[in-house]
Amino acid sequence: MNFPIFPLFCTFLFHNSLASFEDDLQTLLDFHNPKGSKCVFNQSEITSKTIDFFPKCQKVYGLIIINSNTDLSLAQLTKAFENMTALYGGIRVENSNLTSSSFLTVFMFTKFELYCETYGVFIENNRYLNDAKQLQSINQIADEATKECKFRVNNNPKLNMEDVCRYYGLASTTVLEARCQGNQINTTSISEFKKCTTTYNGLQFSNISDVSSQLAKIDSIRGPINIQNSEIQNLSFLESWRNWIPRSSKTLAFNLQNNPNMTRLGMSLKICEEYDIKDAVVCRLESLKDLPNNCEMIVGNLNVGPGDEEYFSKLQGVTHLFGSFTIENTNLVNLGYLENLYYIASLDEFSPVIKFVSNPRLRLIRLLSIKNIITRGNRDAILQDNHPDIFKTKSGKQVKCAVAEWIGMSDDTYPVDLNFVGGDCDGFFLENNKYLNETSIINNLSTTNYEDFNDCDFEINNNPLLDFWDACYYNSLTSLINLTTSGNLYNCGCQGDQIANFSFEKLQSCQTYYKGIKLHNFTETTNLTSFNKIRTIRGFLDIQNTNIQNLSFLESFKYLRAYSDGEVVFNLQNNPNMTRLALPVFEDLENFNLYGSVSFNFENLHPDFCITANELESFHNFDVRFINLQAKLCDIFDEGDVICHFESMSKLPNNCRYIIGNVVIDSGEENDVTKLAALRYLYGTLTIRNTQLVDLSFFKRLYFIAVLDESQPIVQILSNKNLTNPKIGDGFFHSIFTRSFDQRDAIIQDNHPSMFSYVNGTCNLFGIIPNERVMYRRSLNYTGGDCGERVEIKFCTANLGILAISIWLCLLWSIENM
Numbered sequence: 001m002n003f004p005i006f007p008l009f010c011t012f013l014f015h016n017s018l019a020s021f022e023d024d025l026q027t028l029l030d031f032h033n034p035k036g037s038k039c040v041f042n043q044s045e046i047t048s049k050t051i052d053f054f055p056k057c058q059k060v061y062g063l064i065i066i067n068s069n070t071d072l073s074l075a076q077l078t079k080a081f082e083n084m085t086a087l088y089g090g091i092r093v094e095n096s097n098l099t100s101s102s103f104l105t106v107f108m109f110t111k112f113e114l115y116c117e118t119y120g121v122f123i124e125n126n127r128y129l130n131d132a133k134q135l136q137s138i139n140q141i142a143d144e145a146t147k148e149c150k151f152r153v154n155n156n157p158k159l160n161m162e163d164v165c166r167y168y169g170l171a172s173t174t175v176l177e178a179r180c181q182g183n184q185i186n187t188t189s190i191s192e193f194k195k196c197t198t199t200y201n202g203l204q205f206s207n208i209s210d211v212s213s214q215l216a217k218i219d220s221i222r223g224p225i226n227i228q229n230s231e232i233q234n235l236s237f238l239e240s241w242r243n244w245i246p247r248s249s250k251t252l253a254f255n256l257q258n259n260p261n262m263t264r265l266g267m268s269l270k271i272c273e274e275y276d277i278k279d280a281v282v283c284r285l286e287s288l289k290d291l292p293n294n295c296e297m298i299v300g301n302l303n304v305g306p307g308d309e310e311y312f313s314k315l316q317g318v319t320h321l322f323g324s325f326t327i328e329n330t331n332l333v334n335l336g337y338l339e340n341l342y343y344i345a346s347l348d349e350f351s352p353v354i355k356f357v358s359n360p361r362l363r364l365i366r367l368l369s370i371k372n373i374i375t376r377g378n379r380d381a382i383l384q385d386n387h388p389d390i391f392k393t394k395s396g397k398q399v400k401c402a403v404a405e406w407i408g409m410s411d412d413t414y415p416v417d418l419n420f421v422g423g424d425c426d427g428f429f430l431e432n433n434k435y436l437n438e439t440s441i442i443n444n445l446s447t448t449n450y451e452d453f454n455d456c457d458f459e460i461n462n463n464p465l466l467d468f469w470d471a472c473y474y475n476s477l478t479s480l481i482n483l484t485t486s487g488n489l490y491n492c493g494c495q496g497d498q499i500a501n502f503s504f505e506k507l508q509s510c511q512t513y514y515k516g517i518k519l520h521n522f523t524e525t526t527n528l529t530s531f532n533k534i535r536t537i538r539g540f541l542d543i544q545n546t547n548i549q550n551l552s553f554l555e556s557f558k559y560l561r562a563y564s565d566g567e568v569v570f571n572l573q574n575n576p577n578m579t580r581l582a583l584p585v586f587e588d589l590e591n592f593n594l595y596g597s598v599s600f601n602f603e604n605l606h607p608d609f610c611i612t613a614n615e616l617e618s619f620h621n622f623d624v625r626f627i628n629l630q631a632k633l634c635d636i637f638d639e640g641d642v643i644c645h646f647e648s649m650s651k652l653p654n655n656c657r658y659i660i661g662n663v664v665i666d667s668g669e670e671n672d673v674t675k676l677a678a679l680r681y682l683y684g685t686l687t688i689r690n691t692q693l694v695d696l697s698f699f700k701r702l703y704f705i706a707v708l709d710e711s712q713p714i715v716q717i718l719s720n721k722n723l724t725n726p727k728i729g730d731g732f733f734h735s736i737f738t739r740s741f742d743q744r745d746a747i748i749q750d751n752h753p754s755m756f757s758y759v760n761g762t763c764n765l766f767g768i769i770p771n772e773r774v775m776y777r778r779s780l781n782y783t784g785g786d787c788g789e790r791v792e793i794k795f796c797t798a799n800l801g802i803l804a805i806s807i808w809l810c811l812l813w814s815i816e817n818m
Helices: 005-032 074-080 102-109 133-137 162-166 309-315 475-479 496-501 525-531 613-621 670-676 772-777 800-816
Strands: 059-066 086-094 113-124 139-141 151-154 198-200 203-206 220-222 225-228 243-245 254-257 282-284 297-299 302-304 320-322 325-328 343-346 354-357 372-375 380-384 419-421 428-431 458-461 483-486 512-514 517-520 536-538 541-544 559-562 568-575 588-591 598-605 624-629 643-645 658-660 663-665 681-683 686-689 704-707 715-718 735-738 745-749 781-783
Touching (some): 005 086, 613 681
Parallel strands (some): 059 086, 113 139, 220 243, 458 483, 517 541, 598 624, 643 658, 663 686
């Protein structure tokens, strides 16, 4: 009696597969935008019924899917693809009867390019496939971020991929799912890597205390290296490692993080085979005068001062500098003798990498060969009081501050990018004036109409007679974020970006912090009492990778002042013990950028991390938008608040100010909607379906919606045939808080055809206003037939156990009938 159910469920599964194909196809078409091209292949599989639709084009847009339904010979497939030299999309061969990939033979004699950004190559579950050499013919062209296609080759029992993996075209494809997957190492699987000589997907593991000899045979790593939270002392366990192909572009390639016992790298790798450090002339720098003439690598801070000009030519053969670089009070004109310098590594995080100050003739400062500047974190370069035309071309055109010549190379300048400050660039520096005792020079500062003081760095240091008290709070300086004051008679507060540089005893008196507060990898919670006097934080509050349970240690913290244009101002990330905010007196957030917006990010905290209704209401009042809000709603409310837990409209009391639960208004409940007239805050989704409602004016007081369950649409308005005006909030509605800003769907379907005429046909439930920040915070991803493509909606009340059994039986029935 149950057999008729099986085809129903199989149809359901097939529908999901087809929907996935349609989504994938639409994604690649949106990405590549073929603009009505006749070279689009839109069939979900290659069969004798669909092959005639395959375009006879050189450039084809689509997905080549060969599966168990493919009833074509290799010769027929080869003939069908003979004109194609480029495929914008991907290839999937799964559950097929193919024995070879020779249908790609045509590509061996032409330049076949696969533009695979949106899809990739998948070869899976082909029990007869024994030859994939033709994969070597694919010239993969992928996106800017990864520079590689996604390759997945799995469960093909007769296929030997060893030779293909070695081939250059696939060797650098780090997502090739062959043996020895370096991103699948854990305490259980690590023993399986004893025989691995090559790892794909890099070498990535966490929370492993002993690798012993398990990885000793690895010769080649293809992909990123990421080792975290281990007790490893060095990398000597990689005793055979010789080759590394990271294929990284603007992504992290080598990460050693939270390994407290690691004292050395201890690697035997030579990363650049053509250069052996053992043959280089390495010099330890004491003074330029005493430096030998033939140094290739210098260890020590290179300080060039008055009188050193005559020795500057000694630097002509230097290629590597392990230290900072300072030129101060000299008559140098250019840096021509450093034409071979291509590498600087400065590991002092509290000193600038480069400092060129008070060299009145210094004009040409480009380091023509520099390729990489490595720092511990601080990438400041101070350029001040040099030749006034230091950043002007011969024609007099002003160019941006830079020391690298990056012409004709990649547009990715990150390896040599520095944070340029100083009078020759942007900033204000008042330093080392032992007689200066008044602040008029600061009190009279002003900016142009197009700038703000927070576009500049202010550093007021080592002026022992200067009482800076009044200037701290005078005119425009009251809104400064990037202010550094130290060594003056009176300073403006503490430096939140240099907490590691202070003893915690000194922090105990700080009430104001400039440049924000950064607490990273902070495990000693007993020192948190040092922050209990903080009243004002100027800048961003960033707490990551700590054992902190809540923020109650900020017991005096009232004011967060920031200068933001959408940046994350308040970041709580990777704090696994954090269950609450618990900020006892926090009362105000001010953005000094009048045209900017403010973002918060609460991510990867304790699974039970919760946020109170009052906290959400405050963030709403502060015009905050969340990148991630991975939280629950705390069951804590103020006395007197009318809190209602939604069960149904018929059971809902009148005058609810807060509603907790997913509100559903269904057919026959139209007379109950007046109960929602006082609703201000909805903590749940909203569904209106099958009603005779004409408008939603009963939501006139609704301020915001918070949905912390990302599995459901935020709003569903379905089959309300008379609904001509769905506007919510009567102009008061400001914010939608969701667990992730990517999960904000609203399904609008089968309502009155003119329901959005009040906004000229634009799908918008809250109206259109000129305030872009509010529009952004209450934006939704509108889908459904009234706003675009129809959405298939099914309401299922079946028992889940029966459903699971039925799907299993369906799959079994399908296999037996193949």
